[in-house]
Amino acid sequence: MKITRIETFLVPPRWLFCRVETDEGVVGWGEPVVEGRAEVVRAAVDVLAEYLVGQDPLRIQDHWQVLTKGGFYRGGPVLSSAVAGLDQALWDIAGKTYGAPVHALLGGPVRDRVRVYAWIGGDEPAQITEQAAAQAEAGFTAVKMNAAGATAPVTTVAETAAVVARVAAAREALGPDRDVAVDFHGRFTAAGARRVLTELAPLHPLFVEEPVLPEQGHLLPGLVAAS
Known part of the structure:
Protein backbone atom coordinates (compact mmCIF):
# COMPACT_ATOMS: atom_id res chain seq x y z
CA MET A 1 0.00 0.00 0.00
CA LYS A 2 1.27 3.47 -0.94
CA ILE A 3 0.21 7.02 -0.16
CA THR A 4 -1.09 8.61 -3.34
CA ARG A 5 -2.46 11.99 -2.30
CA ILE A 6 -2.60 14.38 0.66
CA GLU A 7 -5.21 17.15 0.79
CA THR A 8 -5.90 19.87 3.34
CA PHE A 9 -9.21 21.56 4.15
CA LEU A 10 -9.61 24.93 5.86
CA VAL A 11 -12.77 25.08 7.99
CA PRO A 12 -13.93 28.46 9.36
CA PRO A 13 -13.21 30.09 11.64
CA ARG A 14 -9.75 28.61 12.31
CA TRP A 15 -9.56 24.85 11.76
CA LEU A 16 -7.53 22.72 9.37
CA PHE A 17 -7.92 19.03 8.50
CA CYS A 18 -5.85 16.75 6.29
CA ARG A 19 -6.91 13.74 4.21
CA VAL A 20 -4.38 11.06 3.27
CA GLU A 21 -5.34 8.73 0.41
CA THR A 22 -3.79 5.38 -0.54
CA ASP A 23 -3.74 3.25 -3.68
CA TRP A 29 -7.95 11.97 8.49
CA GLY A 30 -6.00 14.20 10.86
CA GLU A 31 -6.11 17.71 12.33
CA PRO A 32 -2.87 19.65 11.75
CA VAL A 33 -3.51 23.11 13.14
CA VAL A 34 -2.19 25.90 15.32
CA GLU A 35 -5.07 28.10 16.41
CA GLY A 36 -5.06 31.25 14.32
CA ARG A 37 -2.28 29.97 12.01
CA ALA A 38 -4.15 27.40 9.94
CA GLU A 39 -2.86 28.73 6.61
CA VAL A 40 0.75 28.56 7.80
CA VAL A 41 0.35 24.97 9.01
CA ARG A 42 -1.29 24.12 5.69
CA ALA A 43 1.86 25.22 3.88
CA ALA A 44 3.95 23.02 6.19
CA VAL A 45 1.72 20.02 5.47
CA ASP A 46 2.17 20.62 1.73
CA VAL A 47 5.95 20.55 2.15
CA LEU A 48 5.92 17.39 4.28
CA ALA A 49 3.55 15.73 1.81
CA GLU A 50 6.32 15.77 -0.79
CA TYR A 51 8.13 13.16 1.31
CA LEU A 52 5.07 11.08 2.24
CA VAL A 53 3.49 10.61 -1.19
CA GLY A 54 4.66 7.27 -2.53
CA GLN A 55 5.54 5.91 0.92
CA ASP A 56 4.02 2.98 2.82
CA PRO A 57 1.51 4.58 5.24
CA LEU A 58 1.97 1.81 7.81
CA ARG A 59 5.59 2.75 8.56
CA ILE A 60 4.26 5.34 10.98
CA GLN A 61 7.16 5.58 13.42
CA ASP A 62 9.69 5.65 10.56
CA HIS A 63 7.86 8.57 8.95
CA TRP A 64 7.56 10.39 12.28
CA GLN A 65 11.33 10.18 12.78
CA VAL A 66 12.03 11.50 9.29
CA LEU A 67 9.49 14.33 9.50
CA THR A 68 10.62 15.51 12.94
CA LYS A 69 14.37 14.87 12.78
CA GLY A 70 15.26 14.60 9.10
CA GLY A 71 15.69 18.32 8.50
CA PHE A 72 18.20 20.85 9.71
CA TYR A 73 15.49 23.05 11.30
CA ARG A 74 13.32 21.12 13.74
CA GLY A 75 10.33 21.58 16.01
CA GLY A 76 8.26 24.65 16.68
CA PRO A 77 4.47 24.82 16.91
CA VAL A 78 3.84 25.01 13.15
CA LEU A 79 6.01 22.07 12.10
CA SER A 80 5.03 19.98 15.13
CA SER A 81 1.33 20.52 14.45
CA ALA A 82 1.74 19.64 10.77
CA VAL A 83 3.49 16.39 11.71
CA ALA A 84 0.88 15.64 14.39
CA GLY A 85 -2.01 15.93 11.95
CA LEU A 86 -0.31 13.69 9.40
CA ASP A 87 0.58 11.22 12.15
CA GLN A 88 -3.10 11.07 13.17
CA ALA A 89 -4.11 10.34 9.59
CA LEU A 90 -1.57 7.52 9.30
CA TRP A 91 -2.84 5.93 12.51
CA ASP A 92 -6.36 6.25 11.12
CA ILE A 93 -5.23 4.32 8.04
CA ALA A 94 -3.53 1.70 10.21
CA GLY A 95 -6.66 1.15 12.29
CA LYS A 96 -8.79 0.70 9.18
CA THR A 97 -6.21 -1.60 7.58
CA TYR A 98 -5.89 -3.88 10.60
CA GLY A 99 -9.59 -3.71 11.46
CA ALA A 100 -8.96 -2.45 14.97
CA PRO A 101 -9.59 0.81 16.85
CA VAL A 102 -6.45 2.92 17.06
CA HIS A 103 -6.46 2.74 20.85
CA ALA A 104 -6.01 -1.03 20.55
CA LEU A 105 -2.95 -0.54 18.33
CA LEU A 106 -1.51 1.89 20.88
CA GLY A 107 -1.91 -0.51 23.81
CA GLY A 108 -5.59 -0.49 24.66
CA PRO A 109 -7.90 1.80 26.63
CA VAL A 110 -6.97 3.06 30.07
CA ARG A 111 -10.42 4.22 31.24
CA ASP A 112 -14.09 3.67 30.50
CA ARG A 113 -15.32 7.12 31.46
CA VAL A 114 -13.92 10.62 30.92
CA ARG A 115 -14.91 13.69 32.91
CA VAL A 116 -15.68 16.72 30.74
CA TYR A 117 -16.15 20.42 31.39
CA ALA A 118 -18.25 23.07 29.66
CA TRP A 119 -16.92 26.38 28.34
CA ILE A 120 -18.52 29.59 29.60
CA GLY A 121 -17.94 33.32 29.43
CA GLY A 122 -16.61 33.87 25.93
CA ASP A 123 -13.49 35.84 25.06
CA GLU A 124 -14.74 38.83 27.03
CA PRO A 125 -16.14 37.13 30.15
CA ALA A 126 -19.73 38.08 30.91
CA GLN A 127 -22.81 36.62 32.62
CA ILE A 128 -20.59 34.20 34.49
CA THR A 129 -23.08 33.38 37.24
CA GLU A 130 -25.93 32.62 34.85
CA GLN A 131 -23.79 30.53 32.49
CA ALA A 132 -22.14 28.53 35.27
CA ALA A 133 -25.49 27.79 36.86
CA ALA A 134 -26.92 26.69 33.52
CA GLN A 135 -24.07 24.24 32.92
CA ALA A 136 -24.44 22.85 36.43
CA GLU A 137 -28.15 22.37 35.77
CA ALA A 138 -27.25 20.56 32.53
CA GLY A 139 -25.22 18.07 34.54
CA PHE A 140 -21.67 19.26 34.07
CA THR A 141 -19.46 18.94 37.14
CA ALA A 142 -16.92 21.52 35.93
CA VAL A 143 -16.67 24.60 33.73
CA LYS A 144 -13.76 26.47 32.20
CA MET A 145 -13.72 30.21 31.67
CA ASN A 146 -11.46 32.97 30.46
CA ALA A 147 -9.71 34.83 33.22
CA ALA A 148 -9.97 38.10 31.33
CA GLY A 149 -10.28 39.68 27.93
CA ALA A 150 -7.55 42.04 26.78
CA THR A 151 -5.28 43.17 29.61
CA ALA A 152 -2.77 45.98 30.04
CA PRO A 153 0.93 45.18 29.49
CA VAL A 154 1.37 45.64 33.23
CA THR A 155 -1.67 44.18 34.95
CA THR A 156 -3.42 46.70 37.16
CA VAL A 157 -4.87 46.05 40.60
CA ALA A 158 -8.34 46.60 39.10
CA GLU A 159 -7.76 43.95 36.41
CA THR A 160 -6.57 41.45 38.98
CA ALA A 161 -9.61 42.16 41.15
CA ALA A 162 -11.92 41.73 38.14
CA VAL A 163 -10.45 38.29 37.39
CA VAL A 164 -10.92 37.18 40.98
CA ALA A 165 -14.49 38.52 41.02
CA ARG A 166 -15.42 36.56 37.88
CA VAL A 167 -14.00 33.31 39.21
CA ALA A 168 -15.66 33.94 42.57
CA ALA A 169 -19.01 34.36 40.79
CA ALA A 170 -18.53 31.02 39.06
CA ARG A 171 -17.47 29.36 42.31
CA GLU A 172 -20.58 30.67 44.08
CA ALA A 173 -22.85 29.41 41.31
CA LEU A 174 -21.20 26.00 41.18
CA GLY A 175 -20.85 25.38 44.90
CA PRO A 176 -18.18 23.25 46.60
CA ASP A 177 -19.02 20.00 44.79
CA ARG A 178 -18.19 21.25 41.28
CA ASP A 179 -15.06 22.75 39.77
CA VAL A 180 -14.06 25.85 37.86
CA ALA A 181 -10.97 25.99 35.63
CA VAL A 182 -9.42 29.24 34.42
CA ASP A 183 -7.75 30.00 31.09
CA PHE A 184 -5.36 32.97 30.95
CA HIS A 185 -4.53 32.57 27.22
CA GLY A 186 -1.04 33.89 27.99
CA ARG A 187 -2.44 37.37 28.64
CA PHE A 188 -0.47 37.97 31.84
CA THR A 189 3.19 38.61 32.50
CA ALA A 190 4.94 36.35 34.98
CA ALA A 191 4.61 39.03 37.66
CA GLY A 192 0.91 39.55 36.94
CA ALA A 193 0.29 35.81 36.88
CA ARG A 194 1.96 35.35 40.27
CA ARG A 195 -0.24 38.00 41.79
CA VAL A 196 -3.52 36.74 40.35
CA LEU A 197 -2.71 33.09 41.10
CA THR A 198 -2.18 33.99 44.73
CA GLU A 199 -5.51 35.80 44.81
CA LEU A 200 -7.29 32.88 43.11
CA ALA A 201 -5.92 30.18 45.41
CA PRO A 202 -8.72 30.45 48.02
CA LEU A 203 -11.26 29.75 45.23
CA HIS A 204 -9.59 26.39 44.49
CA PRO A 205 -9.51 26.43 40.67
CA LEU A 206 -9.32 22.94 39.15
CA PHE A 207 -6.45 24.16 36.96
CA VAL A 208 -5.12 27.36 35.42
CA GLU A 209 -4.31 27.15 31.72
CA GLU A 210 -1.60 29.21 29.97
CA PRO A 211 -0.86 31.75 32.70
CA VAL A 212 2.00 33.01 30.48
CA LEU A 213 2.87 32.72 26.79
CA PRO A 214 4.04 29.32 25.45
CA GLU A 215 7.63 30.48 24.98
CA GLN A 216 7.75 31.36 28.68
CA GLY A 217 7.04 27.82 29.84
CA HIS A 218 10.31 27.77 31.76
CA LEU A 219 8.74 30.29 34.17
CA LEU A 220 5.90 27.98 35.21
CA PRO A 221 7.70 26.35 38.19
CA GLY A 222 8.25 29.78 39.72
CA LEU A 223 4.58 30.68 39.31
CA VAL A 224 3.47 27.49 41.04
CA ALA A 225 5.94 27.95 43.87
CA ALA A 226 4.77 31.52 44.35
CA SER A 227 1.10 30.54 44.47
Whole structure:
Protein backbone atom coordinates (compact mmCIF):
# COMPACT_ATOMS: atom_id res chain seq x y z
CA MET A 1 0.00 0.00 0.00
CA LYS A 2 1.27 3.47 -0.94
CA ILE A 3 0.21 7.02 -0.16
CA THR A 4 -1.09 8.61 -3.34
CA ARG A 5 -2.46 11.99 -2.30
CA ILE A 6 -2.60 14.38 0.66
CA GLU A 7 -5.21 17.15 0.79
CA THR A 8 -5.90 19.87 3.34
CA PHE A 9 -9.21 21.56 4.15
CA LEU A 10 -9.61 24.93 5.86
CA VAL A 11 -12.77 25.08 7.99
CA PRO A 12 -13.93 28.46 9.36
CA PRO A 13 -13.21 30.09 11.64
CA ARG A 14 -9.75 28.61 12.31
CA TRP A 15 -9.56 24.85 11.76
CA LEU A 16 -7.53 22.72 9.37
CA PHE A 17 -7.92 19.03 8.50
CA CYS A 18 -5.85 16.75 6.29
CA ARG A 19 -6.91 13.74 4.21
CA VAL A 20 -4.38 11.06 3.27
CA GLU A 21 -5.34 8.73 0.41
CA THR A 22 -3.79 5.38 -0.54
CA ASP A 23 -3.74 3.25 -3.68
CA GLU A 24 -5.89 0.64 -1.92
CA GLY A 25 -8.69 3.08 -1.19
CA VAL A 26 -8.00 3.39 2.53
CA VAL A 27 -8.23 7.01 3.68
CA GLY A 28 -7.04 8.63 6.91
CA TRP A 29 -7.95 11.97 8.49
CA GLY A 30 -6.00 14.20 10.86
CA GLU A 31 -6.11 17.71 12.33
CA PRO A 32 -2.87 19.65 11.75
CA VAL A 33 -3.51 23.11 13.14
CA VAL A 34 -2.19 25.90 15.32
CA GLU A 35 -5.07 28.10 16.41
CA GLY A 36 -5.06 31.25 14.32
CA ARG A 37 -2.28 29.97 12.01
CA ALA A 38 -4.15 27.40 9.94
CA GLU A 39 -2.86 28.73 6.61
CA VAL A 40 0.75 28.56 7.80
CA VAL A 41 0.35 24.97 9.01
CA ARG A 42 -1.29 24.12 5.69
CA ALA A 43 1.86 25.22 3.88
CA ALA A 44 3.95 23.02 6.19
CA VAL A 45 1.72 20.02 5.47
CA ASP A 46 2.17 20.62 1.73
CA VAL A 47 5.95 20.55 2.15
CA LEU A 48 5.92 17.39 4.28
CA ALA A 49 3.55 15.73 1.81
CA GLU A 50 6.32 15.77 -0.79
CA TYR A 51 8.13 13.16 1.31
CA LEU A 52 5.07 11.08 2.24
CA VAL A 53 3.49 10.61 -1.19
CA GLY A 54 4.66 7.27 -2.53
CA GLN A 55 5.54 5.91 0.92
CA ASP A 56 4.02 2.98 2.82
CA PRO A 57 1.51 4.58 5.24
CA LEU A 58 1.97 1.81 7.81
CA ARG A 59 5.59 2.75 8.56
CA ILE A 60 4.26 5.34 10.98
CA GLN A 61 7.16 5.58 13.42
CA ASP A 62 9.69 5.65 10.56
CA HIS A 63 7.86 8.57 8.95
CA TRP A 64 7.56 10.39 12.28
CA GLN A 65 11.33 10.18 12.78
CA VAL A 66 12.03 11.50 9.29
CA LEU A 67 9.49 14.33 9.50
CA THR A 68 10.62 15.51 12.94
CA LYS A 69 14.37 14.87 12.78
CA GLY A 70 15.26 14.60 9.10
CA GLY A 71 15.69 18.32 8.50
CA PHE A 72 18.20 20.85 9.71
CA TYR A 73 15.49 23.05 11.30
CA ARG A 74 13.32 21.12 13.74
CA GLY A 75 10.33 21.58 16.01
CA GLY A 76 8.26 24.65 16.68
CA PRO A 77 4.47 24.82 16.91
CA VAL A 78 3.84 25.01 13.15
CA LEU A 79 6.01 22.07 12.10
CA SER A 80 5.03 19.98 15.13
CA SER A 81 1.33 20.52 14.45
CA ALA A 82 1.74 19.64 10.77
CA VAL A 83 3.49 16.39 11.71
CA ALA A 84 0.88 15.64 14.39
CA GLY A 85 -2.01 15.93 11.95
CA LEU A 86 -0.31 13.69 9.40
CA ASP A 87 0.58 11.22 12.15
CA GLN A 88 -3.10 11.07 13.17
CA ALA A 89 -4.11 10.34 9.59
CA LEU A 90 -1.57 7.52 9.30
CA TRP A 91 -2.84 5.93 12.51
CA ASP A 92 -6.36 6.25 11.12
CA ILE A 93 -5.23 4.32 8.04
CA ALA A 94 -3.53 1.70 10.21
CA GLY A 95 -6.66 1.15 12.29
CA LYS A 96 -8.79 0.70 9.18
CA THR A 97 -6.21 -1.60 7.58
CA TYR A 98 -5.89 -3.88 10.60
CA GLY A 99 -9.59 -3.71 11.46
CA ALA A 100 -8.96 -2.45 14.97
CA PRO A 101 -9.59 0.81 16.85
CA VAL A 102 -6.45 2.92 17.06
CA HIS A 103 -6.46 2.74 20.85
CA ALA A 104 -6.01 -1.03 20.55
CA LEU A 105 -2.95 -0.54 18.33
CA LEU A 106 -1.51 1.89 20.88
CA GLY A 107 -1.91 -0.51 23.81
CA GLY A 108 -5.59 -0.49 24.66
CA PRO A 109 -7.90 1.80 26.63
CA VAL A 110 -6.97 3.06 30.07
CA ARG A 111 -10.42 4.22 31.24
CA ASP A 112 -14.09 3.67 30.50
CA ARG A 113 -15.32 7.12 31.46
CA VAL A 114 -13.92 10.62 30.92
CA ARG A 115 -14.91 13.69 32.91
CA VAL A 116 -15.68 16.72 30.74
CA TYR A 117 -16.15 20.42 31.39
CA ALA A 118 -18.25 23.07 29.66
CA TRP A 119 -16.92 26.38 28.34
CA ILE A 120 -18.52 29.59 29.60
CA GLY A 121 -17.94 33.32 29.43
CA GLY A 122 -16.61 33.87 25.93
CA ASP A 123 -13.49 35.84 25.06
CA GLU A 124 -14.74 38.83 27.03
CA PRO A 125 -16.14 37.13 30.15
CA ALA A 126 -19.73 38.08 30.91
CA GLN A 127 -22.81 36.62 32.62
CA ILE A 128 -20.59 34.20 34.49
CA THR A 129 -23.08 33.38 37.24
CA GLU A 130 -25.93 32.62 34.85
CA GLN A 131 -23.79 30.53 32.49
CA ALA A 132 -22.14 28.53 35.27
CA ALA A 133 -25.49 27.79 36.86
CA ALA A 134 -26.92 26.69 33.52
CA GLN A 135 -24.07 24.24 32.92
CA ALA A 136 -24.44 22.85 36.43
CA GLU A 137 -28.15 22.37 35.77
CA ALA A 138 -27.25 20.56 32.53
CA GLY A 139 -25.22 18.07 34.54
CA PHE A 140 -21.67 19.26 34.07
CA THR A 141 -19.46 18.94 37.14
CA ALA A 142 -16.92 21.52 35.93
CA VAL A 143 -16.67 24.60 33.73
CA LYS A 144 -13.76 26.47 32.20
CA MET A 145 -13.72 30.21 31.67
CA ASN A 146 -11.46 32.97 30.46
CA ALA A 147 -9.71 34.83 33.22
CA ALA A 148 -9.97 38.10 31.33
CA GLY A 149 -10.28 39.68 27.93
CA ALA A 150 -7.55 42.04 26.78
CA THR A 151 -5.28 43.17 29.61
CA ALA A 152 -2.77 45.98 30.04
CA PRO A 153 0.93 45.18 29.49
CA VAL A 154 1.37 45.64 33.23
CA THR A 155 -1.67 44.18 34.95
CA THR A 156 -3.42 46.70 37.16
CA VAL A 157 -4.87 46.05 40.60
CA ALA A 158 -8.34 46.60 39.10
CA GLU A 159 -7.76 43.95 36.41
CA THR A 160 -6.57 41.45 38.98
CA ALA A 161 -9.61 42.16 41.15
CA ALA A 162 -11.92 41.73 38.14
CA VAL A 163 -10.45 38.29 37.39
CA VAL A 164 -10.92 37.18 40.98
CA ALA A 165 -14.49 38.52 41.02
CA ARG A 166 -15.42 36.56 37.88
CA VAL A 167 -14.00 33.31 39.21
CA ALA A 168 -15.66 33.94 42.57
CA ALA A 169 -19.01 34.36 40.79
CA ALA A 170 -18.53 31.02 39.06
CA ARG A 171 -17.47 29.36 42.31
CA GLU A 172 -20.58 30.67 44.08
CA ALA A 173 -22.85 29.41 41.31
CA LEU A 174 -21.20 26.00 41.18
CA GLY A 175 -20.85 25.38 44.90
CA PRO A 176 -18.18 23.25 46.60
CA ASP A 177 -19.02 20.00 44.79
CA ARG A 178 -18.19 21.25 41.28
CA ASP A 179 -15.06 22.75 39.77
CA VAL A 180 -14.06 25.85 37.86
CA ALA A 181 -10.97 25.99 35.63
CA VAL A 182 -9.42 29.24 34.42
CA ASP A 183 -7.75 30.00 31.09
CA PHE A 184 -5.36 32.97 30.95
CA HIS A 185 -4.53 32.57 27.22
CA GLY A 186 -1.04 33.89 27.99
CA ARG A 187 -2.44 37.37 28.64
CA PHE A 188 -0.47 37.97 31.84
CA THR A 189 3.19 38.61 32.50
CA ALA A 190 4.94 36.35 34.98
CA ALA A 191 4.61 39.03 37.66
CA GLY A 192 0.91 39.55 36.94
CA ALA A 193 0.29 35.81 36.88
CA ARG A 194 1.96 35.35 40.27
CA ARG A 195 -0.24 38.00 41.79
CA VAL A 196 -3.52 36.74 40.35
CA LEU A 197 -2.71 33.09 41.10
CA THR A 198 -2.18 33.99 44.73
CA GLU A 199 -5.51 35.80 44.81
CA LEU A 200 -7.29 32.88 43.11
CA ALA A 201 -5.92 30.18 45.41
CA PRO A 202 -8.72 30.45 48.02
CA LEU A 203 -11.26 29.75 45.23
CA HIS A 204 -9.59 26.39 44.49
CA PRO A 205 -9.51 26.43 40.67
CA LEU A 206 -9.32 22.94 39.15
CA PHE A 207 -6.45 24.16 36.96
CA VAL A 208 -5.12 27.36 35.42
CA GLU A 209 -4.31 27.15 31.72
CA GLU A 210 -1.60 29.21 29.97
CA PRO A 211 -0.86 31.75 32.70
CA VAL A 212 2.00 33.01 30.48
CA LEU A 213 2.87 32.72 26.79
CA PRO A 214 4.04 29.32 25.45
CA GLU A 215 7.63 30.48 24.98
CA GLN A 216 7.75 31.36 28.68
CA GLY A 217 7.04 27.82 29.84
CA HIS A 218 10.31 27.77 31.76
CA LEU A 219 8.74 30.29 34.17
CA LEU A 220 5.90 27.98 35.21
CA PRO A 221 7.70 26.35 38.19
CA GLY A 222 8.25 29.78 39.72
CA LEU A 223 4.58 30.68 39.31
CA VAL A 224 3.47 27.49 41.04
CA ALA A 225 5.94 27.95 43.87
CA ALA A 226 4.77 31.52 44.35
CA SER A 227 1.10 30.54 44.47
